Amino acid sequence: MNDMSGSHAFEDATALPLGTSDYGGKGAIGCVVSIAGSSSRVLFDRASLARIAQHADPVVGSAGQVGGQIKMRVGSAWLVANIRSLALEDIDGDWVAADIDFLGEGDEERLTGKLYHFRRGVTRYPIPGCEVFPVTTADLKQIYSAEDRPHIAVGTVYPTRDVRAALYVDAMLGKHFALVGSTGTGKSTSAALILHRICDLAPQGHIVMIDPHGEYAAAFRGNGAIYDVSNLQMPYWLMNFEEHCEVFLTAAGGDRQIDADILAKCLLMARGKNRLAQDIPKLTVDAPIPYLLSDLGNLIQLEMGKMDRAGDTAPYLRLKTKIDEIKSDPRYGFMFSGMLVADTMADFLARIFRMPGDGKPISIVDVSGVPSDITAVVVAVLSRMTFDFAIWSRNEPQRPILLVCEEAHRYIPSKNGEATSSVGRILGRIAKEGRKYGVSLGLITQRPSDLEEGVLSQCGTIIAMRLNNERDQAFVRAAMPEGARGFLESIPALRNRECVICGEGVAVPIRVAFDDLVESRRPASSDPLFSDLWRDSGGEEGIIQRTIMRWRAQGK
Secondary structure, eight states: OHHHHHHHHHHOOOOOOOTOSSSSTOOEEEEEEEEEEEEEEEEEHHHHHHHHTSSHHHHHHHHTSSEEEEEEEEEEEEEEEEEEEESSSSTTTSSEEEEEEEEEEEOOOOTTEEEEEEEOOSSOOOOTTOOEEOOHHHHHHHOOTTTOOOOOEEEEEEEOOOOEEEEEEEHHHHHOOOEEEOOSSSSHHHHHHHHHHHHHTTOOOEEEEEEESSSSTTSTTTTHHHHEETTTOOOOOGOOOOHHHHHHHOTTTHHHHHHHHHHHHHHHHHHHHHHGGGGSOOTTTTTTTOHHHHHHHHHHHHHHOOOGGGGGGGGHHHHHHHHHHHHHHHHHHHHHHHGSSSSOHHHHHHHHHHOTTTTOOEEEEETTTHHHHHHHHHHHHHHHHHHHHHHHHSSSSSEEEEEEEHHHHHBBBBTOOOOSSHHHHHHHHHHHHHHHTTEEEEEEEEEEEGGGGHHHOOOSSEOOOOOOOHHHHHHHHSSSSSGGGGHHHGGGOOOOEEEEETTTTTSSSSEEEEEOOOGGGGGGGOOOOHHHHOOOOSHHHHHHHHHHHHHTOOOO
16 A cells, blocks of 8 residues: 555544544544454554653553554454564654554443443454544553452553553463563562462462572571472382483483383382382283382392303492492482481371461572482473373362473473473473363573473463573564564563563553562572672682582582
8 A cells, every 4th residue: 555545534534523532432642454354454643652652651652653553443342552663654654553452351441431341352343444543541541450360460561650560370270371581680589479479379379490500598587488499308119210310321222121111020029119109900011109219239140140141230239330320329318318218198298288378479490509410300390290190189188289391491401392301391291281181381591492382382371581592582472462563572671670471460461660579588599699799808718618628528
């Protein structure tokens, strides 16, 4: 369409003067020129856009910008739309063309023209020639009002100063959520803020957070239980067969399968020795029945004694050596200690799942001190215990659990749709099936493009902070709903502690400035200030000596 036909369409359709000072629905700034499903095309009057840019209401002032909102009257309803892109119709013309996405509609109060009772989705579309008006702060208060649903307020809607941004807790947790953002954008503090607000709303809740860097213990000392290698006491026998293989098998290729068959046979016999196994008619190798590591070693030795040729003993020796190595290494004591053979499963689940929580609804599981070769197995066991507990407690009063995974791309890496590790498989399964059983998944990552694509697409709510990498931006854009495209363009330009939220957890996509957290509730993730810290000197000898002692002891 050339600018002449656009301007004629606008002049014919607009009887009211443009740029009137009252924006409660009286001063049109443009008109609709084409309609196409969820999106349409609008022409703005340049003079009117220049005039509203100076308006005292910042929401009105941003109505003609990418990511800004506009409204149009259809019958007795207001349609609200988001501006996705802007283009000049003609270099010398008076018209700016905009592609818009419809967000939802609200009823119009007959006397005042105000918008109220906003809901997502559109039942009637405007016709070409329909006038377009800027959205006001009062409109946004109605659009983002969440008083009738359980919600948490996490910040302020941009560009307002006082419109609160609310996340609907049931919708956000019922369909999983993801928090993405480049390192240094305030991601950890924002995650802590969201979890604190959930804990405040539900002090008898059940939240498990896997913390790979030991950042969150500082933030949740007052309202959470903190577990690390010193007090986690995770019994090794809780592992299923797949997880046992990841810990005990060292061979690759065909030899790995031979070793796995031997381990399966001996592990089943070791579990069968426990009196708890006598009551189970058909014991499986995956059943969480306690057994002694020494029994497993002795059974492998016995089986090896049945071999005719010395060459056949290699698989048994490999297994026996690995088991002895893990038993004697103090770094593995939190999981493979001889003290953990008692049936402590009920106690372990009660501690980790906060049942009862005693007003401390969140478990922070700090895996930073776990040896790197079994970190993934520890996370796999915690994730699988969460999922299995939900499955086997289906006939009990429901106790939904939220599992939050920081640095999620480590555990669910993108591998062409095939999860290669037990942790990747179980987290992928929770993403697909968890909500049926009352398990919610919260993923936090700085590299969404390294995350398994299917898992991110299962997250009903996406909270996107600034992403510097173009590949990450494209990945998040593909996972977000169509109506949020205008907001996505602003992701590279977001300031620290700002985000775009879209999906099930919000009424419509929003750009939010997160609230500040008091010092005692912040994670220990602040960046070092080199200019200050490099001024300090003295005591270096003591620093080095103490560090070496902890290093050698492999403790904190």
